[in-house]
Amino acid sequence: MEKMETLSNEAQFADTPLYFNSFAYENLGMLKTQTVLKVDSYALICVPYQFSMKRGILAGAFSKEEIEYFQKYRNSLAGLALAFQKPDAAEPMKIFCRCQITGIAPMKGREGVGLIVCDWKPIPPDLADLLAGHFRLLEQLKLEYRDLADKTVPITPVSAKRLGFNNYAILKTSTTQQKLAVFSLAANRMDFLLSPQSPDFHAGDKLSITLFFQRYRFALPGMIDKVERLPTGVQRCRASLGFSPELMQLLEEYFKAKG
Numbered sequence: 001m002e003k004m005e006t007l008s009n010e011a012q013f014a015d016t017p018l019y020f021n022s023f024a025y026e027n028l029g030m031l032k033t034q035t036v037l038k039v040d041s042y043a044l045i046c047v048p049y050q051f052s053m054k055r056g057i058l059a060g061a062f063s064k065e066e067i068e069y070f071q072k073y074r075n076s077l078a079g080l081a082l083a084f085q086k087p088d089a090a091e092p093m094k095i096f097c098r099c100q101i102t103g104i105a106p107m108k109g110r111e112g113v114g115l116i117v118c119d120w121k122p123i124p125p126d127l128a129d130l131l132a133g134h135f136r137l138l139e140q141l142k143l144e145y146r147d148l149a150d151k152t153v154p155i156t157p158v159s160a161k162r163l164g165f166n167n168y169a170i171l172k173t174s175t176t177q178q179k180l181a182v183f184s185l186a187a188n189r190m191d192f193l194l195s196p197q198s199p200d201f202h203a204g205d206k207l208s209i210t211l212f213f214q215r216y217r218f219a220l221p222g223m224i225d226k227v228e229r230l231p232t233g234v235q236r237c238r239a240s241l242g243f244s245p246e247l248m249q250l251l252e253e254y255f256k257a258k259g
Contacts, residue, residue: 009132010053010123016135018051022216023246027134031092034083037116039073039101046116048082053128055119056080056099059107062114070104070116077101080118084130095126141248148187148251155182163254164214172208172219175199180209180237187251189240190222196233203227207239213250220244 018024025032030048037044037058046058058080062070080097103117120127153159160167163185169192171180176199184191190209194201201224210219222239229235241247 009128013132013135014053016052018131018134020048020050022218023249024134026215027137028130029084029086029093031083031085034081034092036081037078037118038081039070039076039078042070044070044116049115051127051131053120053123053131055102055117056097058116058118060114060116061112062106063112064106067104067106067114070114073101074104075100075102077121078118082127093126095124097124097127098122138245141245141252142243144252145187145243145248148248148255150186150188151251151255152184152186152189152191153251153254154184159254162257163250166212166214168212170210172210173205182211185251187241187243187248189225189238191236191238194235194237198235200229201227201235201237209239209241211247213246215250216246218244218246220247 020030020032024030032047033045035046035048035058037046037060044060046060048056049059050057078099078101080099082095082097084093084095086093097118098121099118100121101116102119103115105115107113107115153163155165155167159165165182165185167182169180169182171178171192171194178194178198180192180194182190182192203224203226205224207222207224208219209222210217221242225238225240227235227237
């Protein structure tokens, strides 16, 4: 029965990638500092970068010379040790993955960081179950994203404390970066103020907004829906927001606690 369930997970999420960020680490309970790739007589300390049902991509601190040296292990068999700590478990779950190294290369734009691609031979059932559970959670949060659309939280000292929001946010465009003051937040939109010195924004402008919470710091895409310049010079804006699993989880927990 366990084998059938694992095969079902592999088939259902065969080409779905998991990009590791703070949300993925917390949900999976992954102890990233205990990720070790064993190849030949070497034990390489790495961190997960991207996983799927077919392979894992690891990131590590490697010099150019080290990357060139380890190229000789391409197509070699290796072992990957992973550890996960669930809140209800007394001890970490340790998973050993047999894999084949299919690629070693420097990460673009990151000097001193290398990426190692490992194909599972095959994926361990416990790892397949963990990945599938994460993918199902994302699917659930995407459904709830529509359900929570426009259900706003006025940002006050009390609500910010309940959300774990640090009352700190940054807006970025292709030409500017500045702080903003959030006064209303929903899964799909946000209302905020910009200083009198801020450049003029217009409906349709695309931007990225980084929100700082106690549990997460994350960026999400947005677009200005409407904006007005107040008599004080401050700009009052409303922006639509793209889906963010971190924001969805925080809002869901907030509304459940509030009742």
